[in-house]
Amino acid sequence: MEYSIKVSNLVKKYGSFIAVDGISFEVKKGEIFGFLGPNGAGKTTTVHTLTTIIEKTSGDAFVAGYDVSKYKEQVRDRIGIVFQDPSLDDRLTGYENLDFHAMVYGLAKGEREERISELLDMVELKDKANLLISKYSGGMRRRLEIARGLLNRPEVLFLDEPTIGLDVQTRRHILDYVKSLKEKYNMTVLITTHYIEEADYICDRVAIIDKGKIVVCDTPKNLKKGLEGDVIIAKLHNKDNAMKLANKINKEHIAKSTKISNNILYTYVKDASSILPKFMNIASKEGISIENIEMRNPSLEDVFIHYTGKSIRDEEGSGNESMREIVMRRMR
Numbered sequence: 604m605e606y607s608i609k610v611s612n613l614v615k616k617y618g619s620f621i622a623v624d625g626i627s628f629e630v631k632k633g634e635i636f637g638f639l640g641p642n643g644a645g646k647t648t649t650v651h652t653l654t655t656i657i658e659k660t661s662g663d664a665f666v667a668g669y670d671v672s673k674y675k676e677q678v679r680d681r682i683g684i685v686f687q688d689p690s691l692d693d694r695l696t697g698y699e700n701l702d703f704h705a706m707v708y709g710l711a712k713g714e715r716e717e718r719i720s721e722l723l724d725m726v727e728l729k730d731k732a733n734l735l736i737s738k739y740s741g742g743m744r745r746r747l748e749i750a751r752g753l754l755n756r757p758e759v760l761f762l763d764e765p766t767i768g769l770d771v772q773t774r775r776h777i778l779d780y781v782k783s784l785k786e787k788y789n790m791t792v793l794i795t796t797h798y799i800e801e802a803d804y805i806c807d808r809v810a811i812i813d814k815g816k817i818v819v820c821d822t823p824k825n826l827k828k829g830l831e832g833d834v835i836i837a838k839l840h841n842k843d844n845a846m847k848l849a850n851k852i853n854k855e856h857i858a859k860s861t862k863i864s865n866n867i868l869y870t871y872v873k874d875a876s877s878i879l880p881k882f883m884n885i886a887s888k889e890g891i892s893i894e895n896i897e898m899r900n901p902s903l904e905d906v907f908i909h910y911t912g913k914s915i916r917d918e919e920g921s922g923n924e925s926m927r928e929i930v931m932r933r934m935r
């Protein structure tokens with residue numbers, strides 16, 4: 604089996620803080636591999652160690668067959684990267700941004716022209732080539748950054764939250780490009796995201812990462828199947844009620860597990876239709892009224908909640924972003 608990325612026991616510490624806590628995974632050639640996790644999970648730190656931007660603390664990491672600590676140049680020649688934070692020069696046109704980058708790779712003029720033209724075509728920005736980046740929309744910038752990441756025809760492409768902040772339609776558009784790269788060039792892609800439906804849509808395999816650790820890793824289909832059953836999702840008036848009901852459910856042993864996100868109770872069961880009447884019974888006995896109830900085969904979101912004990916959205920939004928996170932972002 605040919606692996607494009609092979610990581611074992613990777614650790615990255617910042618002082619005494621452990622940002623990446625001993626992760627291991629392998630990505631096969633031509634695979635789209637997703638890192639799904641909330642803000643601060645360690646996704647960007649992992650990408651930065653694999654792309655030789657920062658040095659790992661310990662563990663082993665190979666990209667395109669090369670040790671990322673020992674053979675930085677060889678790794679850099681074989682990868683493309685799209686950073687989480689915008690990194691185009693606003694004062695240059697789209698074409699100039701790509702041309703400047705291609706020069707850094709040491710491509711001759713003719714070759715640069717040819718590749719840039721091909722890539723601009725691919726991301727549908729040919730007619731915007733001579734427009735200043737300051738006039739580009741968010742989606743256009745992202746597409747140009749992807750084109751830039753492909754200038755050296757990389758074996759492995761790293762995309763760090765490539766669709767963050769874009770509208771749903773543009774996001775889908777970008778994901779479809781990424782899929783086409785896999786289909787056309789058998790490119791290996793490592794993509795990070797905190798959009799669950801995105802991971803579900805695009806990834807061959809997904810690693811759920813939380814607090815620097817990979818909690819579980821498999822195909823989206825197997826992850827859902829792995830829960831072996833259904834999930835009952837009950838919306839209560841408040842979190843206290845959700846906790847109270849969860850306690851009772853657990854005491855009655857009718858569920859495999861229960862998880863709470865705000866005022867929503869997720870009850871993982873073998874077979875929802877046979878458990879639901881008992882569930883309703885317990886709620887009514889306790890005098891807990893249910894605002895809304897739904898049962899379904901597990902979605903990837905239910906999988907995420909099952910393994911991390913929280914909804915990915917619980918930690919989203921600037922309101923919940925820790926001071927530490929904000930300071931770090933400004934420093935970078």
Ligand SMILES: Nc1ncnc2c1ncn2[C@@H]1O[C@H](COP(=O)(O)OP(=O)(O)O)[C@@H](O)[C@H]1O
Binds near residue numbers: 617620643644927
């Ligand atoms: N240069 C740094 N110094 C100290 N802490 C850092 C640094 N970069 C990231 N961190 C911390 O490491 C953790 C993981 O960050 P990051 O990899 O950016 O997460 P993600 O990309 O999943 O949101 C966060 O708690 C973040 O604050």
Ligand SMILES: [Mg+2]
Binds near residue numbers: 647648687763764
């Ligand atoms: Mg990040």
